[in-house]
């Protein structure tokens with residue numbers, strides 16, 4: 001019988017600009033025991049575009065047949081799929097771009113955000129297993145968005161430490177305003193996917 005694997009550990013997207021464009025989705029995870037086979041990623045079907053613009057995929061595999069002898073240990077599984085994408089900017093319809101891919105296992109879900117304008121697609125964040133909502137963490141997802149030069153500049157001009165969770169949390173609204181209006185960083189605004197990640201972090205309550 002085919003069912004979801006236990007957990008999703010890694011999800012990686014590679015965007016290939018061709019015509020049509022391709023999105024390579026690679027997933028690694030763990031099955032609940034030995035003996036699982038033929039792992040595959042199956043995209044959800046949508047009758048209307050999802051509000052968050054993220055495409056859901058089930059991470060499935062063939063469970064061991066009844067009566068077969070299996071070891072009760074979590075076992076590594078991996079697979080990949082290539083999605084052929086006509087136009088990532090209008091993926092869901094007019095002006096509705098593909099914002100990322102969500103990979104679902106039994107115990108967890110991983111989302112990799114995607115920025116089709118810049119072909120950037122390595123922003124893997126955790127997601128709530130029930131609602132699928134993104135739960136970014138400061139240390140893992142937000143802190144790496146600040147370059148050394150951002151941290152140095154903002155310490156010097158405003159004594160604002162962008163490397164500190166406490167300070168970024170305290171000034172989150174002001175920081176987001178400046179990121180969103182493109183006035184910060186001073187040498188060019190952030191790509192949309194990074195902005196969405198910061199917005200999602202604020203929405204999640206600015207967790208560490």
Ligand code: HEM
Nearest residue numbers: 145146149150153154157158174175178179184185186187
């Ligand atoms: C992601 C990176 C950055 C973020 C989030 C950021 C955020 C901010 C914020 C929130 C303010 C307003 C502070 C206040 O009103 O008290 C500000 C001001 C300022 N920032 Fe940045 N900054 C970043 C990078 C940089 C860089 C790279 C420079 C260039 C050297 C820079 C130069 C300045 C300057 C000169 C000001 C004061 C003038 C103004 O308000 O426009 N910042 N920044």
